[in-house]
Amino acid sequence: MQKRYLGLALLVAALGCGGPKTETSAPETNGVAQRTSDPSATAGWIANAFVGTRVGPLGIVTDQPFFHFQGYQPSGEEKILALPNPFKQTLKLGETVVDAANVSDVSQTFDPKTWTLTTTWKLGEASVKITHVSEPDALKEIMEVSNASDKDLIVVSRTEGIGIEGPGSDGSSYAVLVSQNDPRLFVQMEELIVGAESTGVSRRVTGAVERTAIAKKGAPAKFERSIKIESAQKGFAKPTFSVEIDGPKEDQETVDRLVTYLNMGITRSGHTGPMGLSSTTYNGHVFWDSDIWMLPAVALMDPARARALAKYRLDTAGQAAKNYQAWLKAGKPTASGKVSSAFATENGLKFAWESSVSGRETVPGPSKFEDHITGSVAFGLELANRLGIVSDQEFKSIKVGAAAFFLARSQPGPNGSEIKETMSPDEFHTGDNDLYTNVLAQRFTGAKYKLPQDETSFLTYDGDPLRGYKQAAAVLAIYPLQYEPAEKQAKVMLDRFSGKVTENGPAMTDSVHATIAARLGEPDQAYEFWKNGVVPFTDNPLGLFSEKRASEKNYFLTGAGGSLQTVLYGFVGIRVDTKPTSGFGRKPGYVTRLNSGATLSITPSLPKGWQSVKLRNVFWDGKPHEVLVTPTTVTVK
Helix, strand or coil: CCCCEEEEEEEEEEEEEEEEECCCCCCCCCCCCCCCCCCCCEEEEEECCCCCCCCCCCCCCCCCEEEEEECCCCCCCCEEECCCCCCCEEEEEEEEECCCCCEEEEEEEEECCCCCEEEEEEEEEEEEEEEEEEECCEEEEEEEEEECCCCCCCEEEEEEEECCEECCCCCCCEEECCCCCCCCEEEEEEEECCCCCCEEEEEEECCCCEEEEEEEECCCCEEEEEEEEEECCCCCCCCEEEEEECCCCHHHHHHHHHHHHHHHHCCCCCCCCCCCCCCCCHHEEECCCHHHHHHHHHHHHHHHHHHHHHHHHHCHHHHHHHHHHHHHHCCCEECEEEECCCCCCCCCCCCCEEEECCCCCCCCCCHCCCCHHHHHHHHHHHHHCCCCCCCCCCHHHHHHHHHHHHHHHHHHHHHHCCCCEEEECCCCCEECHHHHHHHHHHHCCCCCCCCCCCCCCCCCCCCCCCEEECCCCCCHHHCCCCCHHHCCHHHHHHHHHHHHCCCCCCCCCHHHHHHHHHHHHHHHHHHHHHHHHHHHHHCCCCCCCCCCCCCCCCCCCHHHHHHHHHHHHHCEEEEECCCCCCCCCCCCCCCCCCCCEEEEECCCCCCCCCEEEEEEEEEEEEEEEEEEEECCECCCC
């Protein structure tokens, strides 16, 4: 059925003189908010589990896309849709459209403590404040106008289009139909205009609702709208998890933003692409970013969000089984041909590298041969199982299916099974026996696999020239896979590979290097890696994370997840494994046995300048804990 959408336009007209743009000094922040005085700066972002929108530097969302967690093409590539923005606004001073040329005192802040984006500016004598706040089941916008000039300031909200549902007749509320494929899902708009001397008029106008408020001179006018999600599902509560660093203020602010933006970006369906609900980049599809980069961080911060990420993979296992059968029917193709081995079972799973909402493969090129993806999905679910987020039976079903795929994908060789013509997570190379892929295959099949190496250490793949890589690859065997023989070579491998990654590669690479260095007991080197993996990618006043140093400031959830993993699994030193000891040989300060039978240990490695780190409401076994670490002590409550 054809989708229909309701657009919304907001007109603010002030009769008076507009002042020129002026430069102002930055005010003191609350320690976590950021400020920009540049009206042409990058757009901010606000989201919850259901919807997300970019917000322009003047607090205006004109021409900014709006995203819904089920707003995807119903067929084809199932791309995410940039929907008409129900917050869409046009601001005018007389007949002049408000822009950077005729406003002054522009300021925009994002406060990760309250999940609030606040914009203030002056328009002539009028002061305008626009607030966007994320709540569990709503995005709210509040506009306040005061100090109108010598004539009345008129605030008009007008909706135009089709798809109006709900009461509407009295103007109290109406709804915007987002998806007619599922009538339970729609966006409900509520309006409230208040003011000491304001009046309101509501009427139905040819399929639209128009509301007007007139504020008398000097009287404030307040305009409030909420986009509420009416759905069979409830939104996520704001996490109670927090990180408190006794150290540099800028590090605390960085971590606060990472925690908030990552949690803000996880969708209720768990179908969370690298950019969440912030852009159409990668078409909103899911990659290993969800399993390897986001889930390990979220699992300790908020089990509900981690469960959503895991459940998306569990829910699409049926499609993964279909993908596997289609692959068998096609002759088990590889990047250069077909697998020569005749071995195959009927119960395999083949997860898509670029997974659509339904779990189908959508990538057209050679990336479809990143065959590590099935092992990466299983690895993420294994961690979720160990922490009590995924049941034994749920994980077992994925583990068995992943093992069947890897056995069918393998060929016998003189030094163990081999996986040929697969794309490395490095993504610059397609060839034989990628280390990360083969370690995953060995982990889930229990069989011996050929692992590429020379006389010095493990290599990335067969014939690795040790020249250059798009992103971390070989070192992934050390972390996150915690493959003990690779851990014993961690120092050598880190030195060999860390300096050979392209400068414009994805953000998460240095977070892996940082976590490994911290586990090696080299916290200052780890801190340098960590800063290099965060600062150049968040070099904007609102702390938005780019995928690459030179790319647009969307919100790259993958980078945030990797950077938080360094804090949690590196600096604080949390380790989830079958045993507390590791190839690093460092003695843990805390060890506990989890309900799953796995072990959680903590071995801190704090950088210089960090006197302590306190984690509040960090979760395992479904229960919150408080963890306080110093360079030499661990206390768990």
